[in-house]
Amino acid sequence: MQTFVENFGTIWGGFLATLSLTAVAGVISFVWGAVLAAFRVSPVGPLRTFGTIYVEVVRNTPLTLMFFFWVFVMPTFGVIFPELGFWPAVVALSLYTSSFVCESLRSGINSVGIGQAEAARSVGFTFGQTLTHIVLPQAWRTAIPPLISVLIALTKNTSVAAGFAFTELVAVSQRLMNANPSDGLFIFFGIGLLYLVITIPLGILAGQLEKKVAFAR
Amino acid sequence: MSNASVLYDAPGPRAKRLDRILNWVFSLVFVAIAGLAILSAYNKGIFDDRWTVLWDPPKGQTAADVWHSLLVRGLGATLIAAAIAAPIALVLGGMLAVVRRGILLKPVTRSATVLTEFFRGLPVLLLMFLAKLVFGWSPLWSVVFGLVVYNVAVVAEILRAGLAALPKGQREAGLSIGLSAMRTTIVIELPQAVRIMLPALISQIVVLLKDTSLGFIVSYEELLRTIKLNRDYFGDQYLLPLFLVGATIYILINLSVSRLATLLERRLRERGSGQPKTPIEIGPTGPIPQSGIGGPAREEGARAGDPLFGHRARGGGENRP
Missing domain, CATH: 1.10.3720.10 (MetI-like)
Known part of the structure; x- marks a missing residue:
């Protein structure tokens, strides 16, 4: 308990590090994931193939492996980050998370009734019009709850950066537990609560949005 | 392209040409990127004898x-x-x-x-x-x-x-x-x-x-x-x-x-009873019947493109909880 209070400054720093990593990686992976989803439903064959291969490979790769790749393997190709820590973590997390973003968006698009697209086609909408006016507005609503789940998972996944020289919440807890093993449980619950501060509101938000979407249909 | 989607028309001659061009362009872009990556890897000496570690490793192993x-x-x-x-x-x-x-x-x-x-x-x-x-x-x-x-x-x-x-x-x-x-x-x-x-x-x-x-x-x-x-x-x-x-x-x-x-x-x-065998998708990856005018729709059988009786399974997409 005492350790937790005494080191609250360090812990708060870790919390902010986790938050900023989540935010930056979240934004990048949402953008890249949207691009990938567009690839996967596009009329152009090579783009679809690229999207499918990317998602299948990345989704089945452990995140630790992804970190390992950017931190240890990429330097052999001459790609070296100026400093370890934040940016390799952002790159690994974004590339990893974007495949899940892509799948959520795509399942949202797939969930739109096929009659909707047919109706749009039959009144003469083009591919672009069908997508922007009919399919995507409906797909978004279905995709938002799973997207929030992806964001929650991302928040927890930032902890892997602790193993690759980035000082966020888990790295801080590791240091504190090492120094004060007798206070370990308090540190664990304290750090755990800080994660829940991020994840639980997001979960509640997702649940409420889900209800709203269900009523709207 | 063989697998079509409801999102776009059955391609006419112009669209087919555009399609072919786009296919080639993007294929070439991807091949070029892959080629560049391999070339730069080659210049970094990736293809030297380091791969022997998998069949004839050094250090007496x-x-x-x-x-x-x-x-x-x-x-x-x-x-x-x-x-x-x-x-x-x-x-x-x-x-x-x-x-x-x-x-x-x-x-x-x-x-x-x-x-x-x-x-x-x-x-x-x-x-x-x-x-x-x-x-x-x-x-x-x-x-x-x-x-x-x-x-x-x-x-x-x-x-x-x-x-x-x-x-x-x-x-x-x-x-x-x-x-x-x-x-x-x-x-x-x-x-x-x-x-x-x-x-x-x-x-x-x-x-x-x-x-x-x-x-x-x-x-x-x-x-x-x-x-x-x-x-x-x-x-x-x-x-x-x-x-x-x-x-x-x-x-x-x-x-x-x-x-x-x-x-x-x-x-x-x-x-399960009366359920679709495969999930129905709008995206081109799914088993989507071509519902455009003409085109491959006829190959899908008499019920192709029929929104009511064609694919009962479609309801599955719409009746989400």
């Missing part, structure tokens, strides 16, 4: 030593951790789900709920550090602890969703023939919930398998750490071949388990 360390010790340790953690997590998760539904005491259900929500919201790595640094457990048991605690919560949540999705009449029938709430849950509801949630449970096993690689961080000698140890022994330039072998192993295992989940999902759906 034999290829058998390297492969033994990767496949037997590394992959073995990964699979052992998963094989210990998965059954425990499934059983305890099932018990937790049953407790949440079968026991009618508010304090018990509520604490079970709080437990699930708490451990579901924590990073697995934090749990592993708890076991390793606070309890002082060995790396293997720290990994197993983290995987079990997290996955118990997730499995309980999956099964809770499955139990909630069952028709109400199942529970009412059980209660009305005099079974207790607990027995109704275990004997009548749980088997059905497990059945409908089997694909989700298998996907969770894939997540568990992937999470064993966190053992790398808590210095459990699983596949990834074995790769690192081999690199430390042989030298930095030998990392790439070793890493590629490890990545391939992970991806192949996870892909095949994921495939199993998809297959099971399809078989379960086929057995």
Whole structure:
């Protein structure tokens, strides 16, 4: 308990590090994931193939492996980050998370009734019009709850950066537990609560949005 | 393009030409990017004798030593951790789900709920550090602890969703023939919930398998750490071949388990009455009938493009809860 209070400054720093990593990686992976989803439903064959291969490979790769790749393997190709820590973590997390973003968006698009697209086609909408006016507005609503789940998972996944020289919440807890093993449980619950501060509101938000979407249909 | 979608027309001559051009352009772009990557890798000397580590390693080691360390010790340790953690997590998760539904005491259900929500919201790595640094457990048991605690919560949540999705009449029938709430849950509801949630449970096993690689961080000698140890022994330039072998192993295992989940999902759906055999998708990847004017629509049979009777399955997409 005492350790937790005494080191609250360090812990708060870790919390902010986790938050900023989540935010930056979240934004990048949402953008890249949207691009990938567009690839996967596009009329152009090579783009679809690229999207499918990317998602299948990345989704089945452990995140630790992804970190390992950017931190240890990429330097052999001459790609070296100026400093370890934040940016390799952002790159690994974004590339990893974007495949899940892509799948959520795509399942949202797939969930739109096929009659909707047919109706749009039959009144003469083009591919672009069908997508922007009919399919995507409906797909978004279905995709938002799973997207929030992806964001929650991302928040927890930032902890892997602790193993690759980035000082966020888990790295801080590791240091504190090492120094004060007798206070370990308090540190664990304290750090755990800080994660829940991020994840639980997001979960509640997702649940409420889900209800709203269900009523709207 | 052969597989068409409702999102765009059956291509006419102009669209076909555009299509062909785009296909070529993007294929060429991808080939060019791949070529550039290979060229720059070549200039960095990636294709030198470092690959011999896989069949004729230096420092007096034999290829058998390297492969033994990767496949037997590394992959073995990964699979052992998963094989210990998965059954425990499934059983305890099932018990937790049953407790949440079968026991009618508010304090018990509520604490079970709080437990699930708490451990579901924590990073697995934090749990592993708890076991390793606070309890002082060995790396293997720290990994197993983290995987079990997290996955118990997730499995309980999956099964809770499955139990909630069952028709109400199942529970009412059980209660009305005099079974207790607990027995109704275990004997009548749980088997059905497990059945409908089997694909989700298998996907969770894939997540568990992937999470064993966190053992790398808590210095459990699983596949990834074995790769690192081999690199430390042989030298930095030998990392790439070793890493590629490890990545391939992970991806192949996870892909095949994921495939199993998809297959099971399809078989379960086929057995259900009046349900579609394959999920209907709007995207071009699905079995979409071409509903454009002319074009391949006629090949789909008389009911192609008929929104009412063509594909009853479509309703499945629209009647979401």
